[in-house]
Amino acid sequence: MWEESNFPPIEVFFKLLKKDDWKYVSLGNEGHNDIFYCEADSRYHLELIKKGEGIASNVPFYAYIVPQANRGVWYYKAYLEKDDLKLEQAIEITMLDEGRFALPTPELGCYNSTQLSLPSIDGGYAYYVKDSQKWKLLDFFNFQNIWEFQRSDFDKLTYFLPIFKSEEEKKEFDEWVVQKQSEEEVRKRLSKAKDEILPHLDFPEIESASEWDKGRIYLSKVLKELLENFRKPVE
Structure with missing residues (x-):
């Protein structure tokens, strides 16, 4: 997936993301896209295609930007997409001064969610499918040891979420749960899980979640x- 995108080698791109200083260049010509150049190495850049201006369907990865303003500070939210898949959490690019932008490291996000066919169990659950598109996007942004604090967040998240080998395994598992596990047993496990999970709620994504999301x-x-x-x- 990454090689098809014509972006720089992934190891190099991680190093560029660690740089605070990016230079913004607007080509100013109709039909061209704005570009963020990394001052550390001008050979590499992040091209941002503005949404609604005719994105080519054969581009494996692309990003688009949405201008934002908060208390007088201008910043952009950059969204990464591949085909119909969008990274759930945007990258915020903040304007430092004219022509200079700060590009922070992306936040953890992008997992699957689904419903489980147990009538008395309300809500769905979140999960990952290994080697899926979402897994690979998450792998790019969060699995690298270059960001130790995000590695820690990912370890916390995988403490809660099942990781399936394939969509087929996930389908077979859901059928097995509905057919072989009693709802009473699932409810007992849910009650126990709440007691086990509470000590881990220092994880902001869970601590700030709604009660429905916590139930998920x-x-x-x-x-x-x-x-x-x-x-x-x-046996």
């Missing part, structure tokens, strides 16, 4: 445990 995280944790049982060989 609790259910995800229960299903993560059940996934281990599902994978055990039948």
Whole structure:
């Protein structure tokens, strides 16, 4: 996926993302896109295609920007997309002064969610499918040890969420839960999961979540445990 995008090598791009100083250049010609050049190495740049101006369908990765303003400070939100998949959390590019921008490291995000067909269990659950497009996007932004604090956040998140080997395994698992696990057993595990998860709520994405979203995280944790049982060989 990355090689098809014609972006610089991923290791180099990580180094560029660590730089605070990016120079903004507007080509000013109709039909061209604005570009953020990295002053550390002018060979590499991040091209931002403005949404609504005719994005080519054969571009594997592209980004578009939305201008924002907050208390007099101008900044842009850059969204990364591949085909119909968009990274859920935007990258904020803040204007430092004329012609200079700060590009922070992206935040953790982009996981799947689904409903589970248990009538008395309200809500869905969040999960990852290994090697899926979302997994690869998350891998690009968060799995690298270059950002230790994000590595820690990812480890916390995977404590709660099941990680499936494929969509087929996820489908078989959902059917197994509905057919083989009693709803009473799932509810008991949910009650226990709440007690186990509470000490981990220093993770901002969970601590600030609504009660419905927290319920989804609790259910995800229960299903993560059940996934281990599902994978055990039948004796």
